Amino acid sequence: MNERLQTMRERLRSGGHKAVRRGPVADLTAQCDAEGLSWMQRIARLTVCQCRSEQPVIEHDEQIAFTRTVPNVPEIYSRHDFARLTAGRKLHESGPVNNITPDWPALLAQGLLGRREIAVAAQAGAADAASREFITAAIESIDATLELAGRYAQHARNVGRDDMAEILARVPALPARTFHEALQSIRLTHAIGWMIGHYQIGLGRFDQYAWPLLDADLRAGRLTVAAAEELLAEFFMSLNKDSDLYPGVQQGDNGQTLMLGGVRPDGSDGVNELTHMCLRAMLDVAMIDPKINLRIDRNTDPALLELATRLTRKGLGFPQYSNDDVVIPALVECGYTLEDARDYTVAACWEFIIPGKGMEVVNIGAVSLPHAADTAIRSGLAAGDDFDGILRRAQADISRQTRELVDSYRTLLLPPAPYLSVLMDDCLTAGKDISLGGKYNNFGVHGACPANAADSLVAVRKLVFQDKIIS
The missing domain is CATH 1.10.10 (Arc Repressor Mutant, subunit A)
Structure with missing residues (x-):
């Protein structure tokens, strides 16, 4: 780990980033009550309010930007009204949709503007008022995210960081073209889910969806392996920046899981250079997030296992190991298609889930x-x-x-989740919030x-x- 990353890690561990946090936002419950907003509309308003309240922060040495400045998630109902709304129903844990893994490949391939185009097209053909309300809330959530990213881009220009301004002006609005853009896109969109009360949002099969972009960078000479590992280490560190604000049994028990290895949906071996790079980067970073999970099978290269066990010796509690030879047939037996079963990841801890498709x-x-x-x-x-x-x-x-x-x-x-629905498969085209169910x-x-x-x-x-x- 170079001096820049060491300095960044020490600053993070000392809590220097917390100095930019400020007090609560306006009384959102009163706003929503005055306007007579529905639950779906209130969640969208929460997303807009949280994004607008954030103040852009970019440290002079950062290559992956986002620091949370609004630490609280305001209530959107009074206790009395929420109790009435949920009377006779079972709420899971603290209530909001959690413990799922979005379709990150779709975000990187389409950008939020691409997702917005899908929503607008679906809105025109929405069959009922509930679908129209959901799609409107989803579009409002996308627009709020893009507005925040735009302010981050402008702030980067204001502080002389034209390199970051160029990236933030592109992602998450547009498809990621480079590995750096992919990391920035995921960092911002992932963080917003937590900002609005969702938690335990998995990062899925990271080495599968990020490798094509990194491979193209390496082949084109835009990045070296060393430079890519430096970006990767910073991305990993950034996931620890706001983890004290996340719910969990203990700090770090927050479900920022990342899956490596395993077979592809077509059954071919998915292990690639990024699989190894992630393990090497975490050996240097040695922080509690993200939690690394490694898919293995009877043919796993002993060199990969040896590298993983070196990380195990760090005492961080990971990697967790998932055996494809057992898991995939078991998922098929439980009704998952073979292609989806091969594409499994884990939810917050170790429970198996299909990215983008599981509302389990x-x-x-x-x-x-x-x-x-x-x-x-x-x-x-x-x-x-x-x-x-x-x-x-x-x-x-x-x-x-x-x-x-x-x-x-x-x-x-399950409460409405229009923002997370934007990041899931088929919700926009079906006009159905993910809280109403996914494929599984x-x-x-x-x-x-x-x-x-x-x-x-x-x-x-x-x-x-x-x-x-x-x-």
Whole structure:
């Protein structure tokens, strides 16, 4: 890591960027109430308000710009009105759509103006008032984002950063032409989701969608590998800049996940030079975000695994490893198309999701596997069951716990998310907010403490049924 990046990292760790944060914005609830805005319209107004309230900040040594200056997310309903709005419905965690991964390749390929053109075309043929309201909110969200990017470009000119002004004048409005433009586009659009109350927004299969741009830069001589890794390291550091404002169990537990490796949708090997570069960059950066996930299979190059284990030794809690040989067939068995299954990433932690297509609620709760084992062992032995009978009882208890969790989410209510919908597949063309569902809409249930449950069952099998030491 060079001196510029070391200085930047120390400034970040010391919290120097927090000096530009300022107080809350105007009373948004009162504005929305006075105008009689719907929930969808209020979310769009929130996006506009947050973007307009941000003040551009570009440090003299930055190549990837965005520093959050408005730390809070204002309420759009009073507590009383929100309770009335959601009465009798189940809210997931803190409420807003979260734990999903946008279609970042579409953003880089089309730009927000391209997404806006799709929305405008859909608006003309919208079948009902709800669709028209959603598309209007989506367009307002796009325009607010572009206005903020435009102010950042102007600020760059004002402070003599014509290099940054040129990039910010182009992205995220237009398709990214270079690796640098891709990083800047993602940084800004990703941050806005958090600014308006969404959280745990994944970065998807980064080495798959960013590599073609980087490869073109390297071939054209616009970048060297060293210069690209420097940009990559700065991008990674930028994701830690505002993480103290993000919700999570602990700082850093915020779902800024990034997937590397794995097969492409056509089944060919997707590992490329950027896969290795990301791991090398994180070895130097050594910060908690982004969380690196690595897809592996029986054919994974040992050199890649060795590089990943060097990062594991840093003690950051990643990479997390996902085995394609297991995950892809399991997803297909659960109803995912083979092409989509091959394109899986992870949501906030390790739950599998299809980027741009999944509106799954991946963590509605956990099944206690030790409870299932304990219940099965006690009742099964009392009833004189053989070991297979005990296993059937455990399976039945797991099914019961799962049904209870799923039943508790039958009345799930997800608030509108017009901004995130802009970044998802098919929402604009269908005129449907992502909160109403994507291509995949499954619930995810965790199995807690499997080792403890397995140990208990194995002990009973050996001591009671095999060695007959205990009766």
